[in-house]
Amino acid sequence: MIKQKWRxxxxxxxxxxxxxxxVVRITDxxxxxxxxxxxxxxxxxxxxxxxxVTMDVLRAMKIKPGDLLYSNTYSPLLSVVADTVGQHxxxxxxxxxxxxxxxxxxxxxxxxxxxLNQALAQFSxxxxxxxxxxxxFMNTVILPSGQIRIERPLSKPGDYVELxxxxxxxxxxxxxxxxxxxxxxxxxxxxxxxxxx
Ligand SMILES: [Zn+2]
Numbered sequence: 227m228i229k230q231k232w233r234x235x236x237x238x239x240x241x242x243x244x245x246x247x248x249v250v251r252i253t254d255x256x257x258x259x260x261x262x263x264x265x266x267x268x269x270x271x272x273x274x275x276x277x278x279v280t281m282d283v284l285r286a287m288k289i290k291p292g293d294l295l296y297s298n299t300y301s302p303l304l305s306v307v308a309d310t311v312g313q314h315x316x317x318x319x320x321x322x323x324x325x326x327x328x329x330x331x332x333x334x335x336x337x338x339x340x341x342l343n344q345a346l347a348q349f350s351x352x353x354x355x356x357x358x359x360x361x362x363f364m365n366t367v368i369l370p371s372g373q374i375r376i377e378r379p380l381s382k383p384g385d386y387v388e389l390x391x392x393x394x395x396x397x398x399x400x401x402x403x404x405x406x407x408x409x410x411x412x413x414x415x416x417x418x419x420x421x422x423x
Contacts, residue, residue: 230421234261236414237403239341241348243268244391244421249307252399253386253418254363258379258411260402262320262338262359264346265303268394271351273297275304277316277360287316295360295389303395307388313380314387315364320357321404329406336403345398361402362387364409378408388422 229248233255234240244250244265252261267273276298281287283296289309294302319325322339326332343353363381368374401417402410 228420228422232419234399234401234417234419236401236416237336239338239345239398239400240419241345241396241398242419242421244395244397246391246393247423249388249390249422250397251308251386251388251418251420251422252362253384253420254311254379254381255383255418256415257381257383257385258363258413259381259415259417260315260364260379260404260410261362261417262342262357262400262402263362263397264342264357264359265395265397266346266349266351267297267303268396271349271396273299273301273303274358275360276358278358280360281316288312289314289387294392298358302392304389304391307390309387310385311363311379311381311387313363313365315361315366317374318361318364318366318376320359320361320400321402326406332406338400338402341400341403342398345400346396349396351396359400364402376407376409378411
């Protein structure tokens with residue numbers, strides 16, 4: 227039985243609490259939509275999900291059921307329950323207005339950085355200088371030359387990931403507002419968030 231459900235409108239964000247043992251499902255409703263995901267320990271918000279540490283521990287940039295996702299202090303914060311896509315991004319920073327200025331010459335663009343900051347405000351977490359997000363459904367291809375290419379997500383309508391909290395968490399999710407590149411398939415669409423238990 228689903229305990230709570232939200233639909234994040236295109237280009238917007240959401241913050242919520244996830245208690246230890248609760249499972250959250252994040253669904254790409256229409257397909258090819260990135261969901262930037264961050265999480266902080268509720269009892270110590272200096273401890274946050276860290277994709278770099280998670281890569282280090284997993285020795286992988288892919289996740290599978292049973293994998294743990296780690297914090298900046300190498301403690302497990304979440305475990306992977308399900309993943310219907312298997313291709314996510316561990317390395318890109320969340321988009322921010324300065325990125326749209328630099329790369330696309332666009333002013334005052336909506337951004338994941340802003341969405342995540344707004345979502346965390348209810349938990350009295352001040353805006354950090356940067357977020358270290360796990361970017362679900364983002365399809366980053368690393369070429370042998372060292373170049374990276376952001377391709378259209380592999381996620382189809384209804385694809386999802388499910389994560390279980392290993393401790394009480396504050397979580398924020400942004401439905402990435404970038405329509406300028408293939409990253410969201412050139413169109414921004416909603417993300418569903420459901421707490422399953
Ligand atoms: Zn974004």
